[in-house]
Amino acid sequence: MRVDDLYLTGIGSEVGALTPVAVPLAAGEFxxxxxxxxxQLSTAVAALPGPELAVRAGREALRQAETVTGEPVWPMLCLHAGIYHxxxxxxxxxxxxxxxxGVGAGPGLTLELGAMSNSVVASLDVAASVLRGRPDHDAALxxxxxxxxxxxxxxxNTDTGIVYGDAGSAVVLSRRPGLARVRAIASYTDPSLEGLQRGDEPFRTASVTAHRSLDIRRRKRQWLGRHGGPAHVDSxxxxxxxxxVKTALSDVGLxxxxxxxxxxxxxxxxxxxxQILRPLGISESRTMTGLGLxxxxxxxxxxxxxxxxxxRTGEAGPGEHVLLLxxxxxxxWTAVVLQVEPVPATA
Incomplete structure (x- = not known):
């Protein structure tokens, strides 16, 4: 979907304090x-719960949006996500x-969107579709x-090949020019892979996580053993x-x-x-893997x-394109093509 008439007018993030890898190694947790x-060199660990981290990020995103647009932004659509409790x-x-x-009562919807780790990028697809179809909606948070x-x-040590960190993030999507212009969005679904995180788990009436940790590694082994191993998921x-990625880029001739x-x-x-470099045929330097580690x-x-x-660091400057995957x-899967506007992120 080619867009071009919507912008990210505010961005915020709140990341926990970094715990170096030496700590879990010494404790036998890694x-x-x-x-x-x-x-992995370290990971972010926060004292605040996820919703509070989101609030802190949201305050910064709304502050930026007000500074960039010159007036307060009142999002009629509010979408929130979290992948864990x-x-x-x-x-x-x-x-x-x-x-x-402080958005408070008023017209519009406030929803939780559950696409797991794709929730925020997928929310940009949903929010863009709403804003383009609803002239009475000026912005989404x-x-x-x-x-x-x-x-x-x-x-x-809950998952295979992934270390989890604590953070909140927020973005304001609006018709008013801002930090980055949304050029195109594309999404794709393959529900046949849902069992990778389910494994042989039975349906229960309450979560087990109050008493013991999830074992995502075991679930993956169970499912992969019946479905062709990792090569099937990789494919x-x-x-x-x-x-x-191809659809979003081709929509804007990039x-x-x-x-x-x-x-x-x-x-x-x-x-x-x-999962990323090999399918796209790119090097690690094209990504933000260094930050992720x-x-x-x-x-x-x-x-x-x-x-x-x-x-904030200026690593992506005005006129340059950034891809969210x-x-x-x-x-x-969702891909969003952005073009950075000549507005400082610290505005």
Missing amino acids: TTAEADRTG AGIDFWHAASFVRDRL ITAGDRFGAPGFPHW RNADGVTAV DLPDIAKICAPHYGRRLVET RVGHLGASDQIVALDHLL GIGVGMT
């Missing part, structure tokens, strides 16, 4: 083999975030926040990655060499190679945290 395989059962985190940000940790989800993932940086999921180094996989926040870093278990 092995030297895993450290070598992932290349928000801290309270039977509760609506999206409304908490909206209320704490997208937030995400996750805090992992024991007992349910240890940062370092289907390559189909999804290439489909969304090719991969035209992209200054790619903000993709913060996997460990080996998974980045098999310091902060970890931040749930749904990887791409916005990386984009915020690029804009979201990959969510289930599985879904």
Whole structure:
């Protein structure tokens, strides 16, 4: 979908304090083999719960949007995401975030969008479609926040090839010019892969994570043993990655060499190679993997945290194109092509 008439007018991120890899190695929570395989140097660990991290990021995004546009931005559509427990059962985190940000009561929807690690990038697809079809909607606010940790989800050893980190992120999507123009968006779904994270797990009436940690590694082994091993997932993932990237780029007449940086999921180094670099035929230097190896996989926040870093450091300048690539278990893929505008990210 070619867009061109929507902009990211505000971006915010809140990342936990970094814990170096030496800490889990000394505690026996991470092995030297895993450290070598992932290349992980540290990960972000926060004291605040995910929704509070999202609120902090949201405040910065709304502040930037007001500075850039010259007036307060009131988002009629508020979307929120988290891939792990928000801290309270039977509760609506999206409304908490909206209320704490002072958006308050009014027309429009406040929703939680569940595309796992693709939630924020996929939300840009949803929000863009709403704004383009609803002239009465001027802006949308997208937030995400996750805090992992024991007992349910240890940062370092819950998953294979991925170390998780705590962060919140937020972005304001608007018709008014801002930090980056949205050029194109494309999404793709392959639900046949949902079992990769389910394995042989039975359906339960309550979560087990209050008493023991999730074992995503075991679930993956169970499912892969019946479905052709990792090569099957690698092939289907390559189909999804290439489909969304090629579609989004072709919609605006661009090719991969035209992209200054790619903000993709913060996997460990080996998974980045098999799931992102190899399908796209690019080198690690084209991505934000270096940042990911310091902060970890931040749930749904990887791409916005990386984009915020690029804009604040000037690594992506006016006129340059940046690609956001979201990959969510289930599985879904979304690509968003952005063009940086001549507005400082610290505005």
